Amino acid sequence: MRTLVVLPTYNEIFNIELMLRTLNEIVPDCHVLVVDDGSPDGTAKRAHAVGSELGGVDVLERRAKSGLGDAYRAGFAWGLERGFDHFVEMDCDFSHDPKALPSLFVAAEDHDLVVGSRYIKGGEIPNWRLSRRLLSRGGNEYASLVLGLKVADSTSGFRVYSATALEKINYKTVRADGYGFQIEMTYRARNIGVSIIEVPITFKDRLRGESKMSKAIVVEALGLVTTWGLERVVAKYRERRRARKSSPQRSA
Ligand SMILES: Nc1nc2c(ncn2[C@@H]2O[C@H](COP(=O)(O)OP(=O)(O)OP(=O)(O)O)[C@@H](O)[C@H]2O)c(=O)[nH]1
Numbered sequence: 001m002r003t004l005v006v007l008p009t010y011n012e013i014f015n016i017e018l019m020l021r022t023l024n025e026i027v028p029d030c031h032v033l034v035v036d037d038g039s040p041d042g043t044a045k046r047a048h049a050v051g052s053e054l055g056g057v058d059v060l061e062r063r064a065k066s067g068l069g070d071a072y073r074a075g076f077a078w079g080l081e082r083g084f085d086h087f088v089e090m091d092c093d094f095s096h097d098p099k100a101l102p103s104l105f106v107a108a109e110d111h112d113l114v115v116g117s118r119y120i121k122g123g124e125i126p127n128w129r130l131s132r133r134l135l136s137r138g139g140n141e142y143a144s145l146v147l148g149l150k151v152a153d154s155t156s157g158f159r160v161y162s163a164t165a166l167e168k169i170n171y172k173t174v175r176a177d178g179y180g181f182q183i184e185m186t187y188r189a190r191n192i193g194v195s196i197i198e199v200p201i202t203f204k205d206r207l208r209g210e211s212k213m214s215k216a217i218v219v220e221a222l223g224l225v226t227t228w229g230l231e232r233v234v235a236k237y238r239e240r241r242r243a244r245k246s247s248p249q250r251s252a
């Protein structure tokens with residue numbers, strides 16, 4: 001596998017160096033692309049410095065904070081242009097443990113989308129407060145119910161995609177940016193028959209620095225899932241009506 005780890009960063013000065021060194025140690029064969037959105041704290045500069053010492057690191061510097069989804073779209077495009085065949089999505093705050101990558105890669109040998117899952121047997125979130133737990137769990141349950149998704153952790157941002165899956169998903173046209181981005185990618189993957197597998201992960205609280213989670217991100221996800229759910233209902237209704245019209249009429 002020629003694998004690119006796409007690492008979106010915004011103000012991760014306290015994590016970036018340790019993350020790049022840890023990745024270099026655990027998955028030395030992977031190339032890393034830091035996608036930084038003009039972090040005022042100098043994350044990109046530090047990434048350049050550590051990256052040129054370690055090798056195998058590129059930094060895509062963008063001007064302004066444009067959201068996680070947009071950072072991934074840019075990172076995927078960068079990697080596909082350069083012929084990478086697998087893409088890792090992970091946060092730079094150590095919520096996603098780089099040590100779990102080898103187990104995700106094993107699953108990626110037979111599946112086009114591997115989701116690091118907190119909500120299957122063996123998955124854990126040891127130190128989240130109750131409100132955060134409920135929000136995440138509730139969001140996942142809602143997405144499963146409304147979209148008929150059989151993925152327990154569709155908001156997870158710790159994943160491996162094959163290049164084929166990304167191209168089939170047509171990731172460039174994915175609209176959402178926050179958690180909605182992960183759900184939309186999963187929903188599309190399911191709809192076009194990409195093979196999906198969940199692998200248990202332990203999700204820890206961010207090691208250092210500030211969270212960029214916001215109400216807007218939650219509202220975006222909720223709004224989009226509800227819209228897709230309604231579209232699904234309308235599509236099913238139309239399909240049933242078409243089937244009824246085309247089936248032969250019963251005589252009185
Ligand atoms: N390039 C880029 N990266 C971002 C942006 N927003 C967040 N990130 C990065 O995306 C990853 C996830 O963001 P977090 O702030 O940890 O959000 P979260 O994991 O949903 O929330 P917490 O669990 O509270 O940390 C981190 O590596 C961030 O630095 C953005 O607008 N642009």
Ligand SMILES: [Mg+2]
Pocket residue numbers: 091093095206211
């Ligand atoms: Mg985080």
